[in-house]
Amino acid sequence: MHIGVLALQGAFREHIVMFESLGVRATAIRMPSQLAELNGLVIPGGESTAIAKLMLSYGFYDPIRQHHSAGLAIWGTCAGAILIAREILDAVPGQESLGLMDITVRRNAFGRQVDSFEADLDFAHLEDGTFRGVFIRAPWIEELGADVEPLASHEGMVVAARQGDLMATAFHPELTGDPRVHRFFAEHVVAS
């Protein structure tokens, strides 16, 4: 098992540390050619507009789409969830997503009330109680296609979801020290 973390901008180091703590090999991905050896890819949180610009200039869009078609599992956290969504609401003009997962996300959705907060979430399939969600100018998932399973909600809005080998979390599991969502991705989403 080898998981890559897109390392153009944002919270990528924390994901690598988390996978390594589980004994999973994890690598910072800076060039599209590195995608070939991966079973899973994480697109981290950060600023989706900045990550999108860098993805465009490094030529990541088509290679990520092609590798996903060939079996690469993908997990987007926060900005990453925005980037894998089929549709982005409150996008900046021209902001392009990968359009892989059948969800509609709204950028900075909670941020209209408050920029950052933490909340205990009931995360489907995780044992040992609730999961502490760290939300930083987070999106929410406003619409889910028929094949998309909601995994967690906050205040009635879906904040984590899965569609086969795709997963989106609006919050930052890499910032909590709790590896259960990383283990879920490695054991269930990548292996699916």
Ligand code: GLN
């Ligand atoms: N608000 C950011 C965006 O639109 C996402 C924030 C985050 O990833 N923590 O890209």
